[in-house]
Amino acid sequence: MEILGSTFDDSVFSEVRDRVSVPLSSYNAKLCEPEWFCESTALDTDDPLETQKVYKFRGDLAVRQGKYQKALDAYSSCLEWIADNNLTIRRDVLEGMARCCTRLGQRDRALDLAELLSKEASNTCHLTSLLLLKISIYQHFGFLGSKMSSLQQLCSLLPFNPWHWNSLGQTCLQLLERDTTAGLCWPQRCKSADEQKQNHTQTEQQQEEAAELDKNHIWLKACTCFIRTRLLLRILRQQQSSFVLQRSENTLQSSDEALQQLGPKESTLQALTEVMSEDLIPDKMREDYQDGESLLSVCVQSFRERWWNKILQTGVLKTDCSSCQTQTDTKS
Template sequence: MELFGSNFDDSVFSEAKDRNSVCVPSYNAKCCEPEWFCESTALDTEDSLEKQKVFKFRGDLATRQGNYQAALDAYSSCLEWISDNNLSIKRDILEGMARCCTRLGQREKAVGLLDLLSKEASNTCHLTSLLLLKVTVYQHFGVVGPRMLSLQELCSLLPFNPWNWYNLGKMCLQLLENATTLSKEAEEQDEELSEERLWLKACMCLIRTRLLLRILQQQQSSFVLRHNQNVIQTADEALARLNPDQTTILTITEVVSEDLNPEGMREDYQDGKSLSNVYVQSFKERWWKKILLSGVLEVDGRHKPSDTKS
């Protein structure tokens, strides 16, 4: 009696087929001259994909050369040839157009493109790129409120990225050092741009930056480590100018370090996750309201923004 699986198929021992007899289809790679897409004949085609490539490459080259009007024109033409299901290229082109409009001083057009990109965002990567672009656009036009909100949204979306916190802290410091801009914007906006709250938010962001960079130092070496050590030193110097007392530092540290544990940092948001499956607690609810309720402004209110000026 044969045991199940003890017999072999004769084909196992048959000779392998001659591999040379297998027919492999030939492939001829397309060779293109440098900047071939700049030639007038590059658009002599009925292929919509080829036309899309030509206009996109022209836009990218013009952007690199600093010719933003030509780049905007090329990107606008490219948009007409993008298929409805090619969302990644569409987003890339819209971002390029927004940057060109910003460079050309076309504020309303740039903001309109940001709104279009907001509607197209479907995952955390899209949202991160959009928020970074918003920061760039609003900074260029000197729009304080929306720029600060975008940085705060970045801190909420990427809570363990020290650079978003550092940039938000630097923004608060710059506003404190520019009394003219500060007073104008504070009148037009709300109390979040008051000197006392900007001072507190700057302290908060710089303390959080130091905490995050010190955690990251355990996994760093070489020039990356040196760079982060320099940033920590810069944050320390900025905090010294802000001059919070020790009680304020301890109170803020306690609030902004609540989520800084290895388990929580591993389980936080995943790159590219669908926005429909992501819950991002707002900056205000997660950190800011707790710090305001701690009463540090009343306790440490003697520190004036003028202390931050060099």
């Protein structure tokens, strides 16, 4: 009687056929001098890919040197040589152009380039990069209301990233420290009638968000963000060490100091902690919103749906408005 698994196929013991060895052709690596792409002869080529590389490298070098107009010109030239199917380089160059325009004070063009990138976003990596770009543009031009909106979208897309929550909390503090009406302005640009019609829905959403962002709401949102930051960092620091752990410890300390400055009641801290810790489940934190996932398969709840409505239902805004008013009066 044969024992299960004790028999072998005869082919296992057959001899291996002689393989025909194919000699490999010699490979000569291309040697390039430092900053070879800056030479005038670098563009003496009929290869579109080589021309694209030259302009791209020139733009990257100019950005590193702080020569943003020179970088913008190089990126603009590079864009003309990028193949239609090379979406990665195209997005990289468009983002570089937007950042150069920001540094040069060209607000409208920077926002137009960001809008162009938004139409081509197809996965979570694209959307994350786009939101970070918008945040940098809004920060540079002082549009803190728009920056807050983008940070809320970023926190909704990547809900377990403590640094985005900390940035959102710091933005709330900036809004509390300056005149609210000045801080809640949105970037306005002259647009045609067709463009205004296309952006009508977006404008209404921005106005609705701006209407809610009074000092009480901003104060409560700041408390919420720093509490969420603390919760996430306390979970993550168990797996951290060295300078990474030190950075988390420093952020934890600054979050505690910010909450002391905001001065919420103990009951408010407890209520907000309960709401913001509901989804902090280790398995879910590892699996949700993996990098590069298609946007079609990602269902991202808005900041309002996921957290804000629950926070307002606790009633802490009515019971702790005195703390908000005290902090506002102190700052003014």
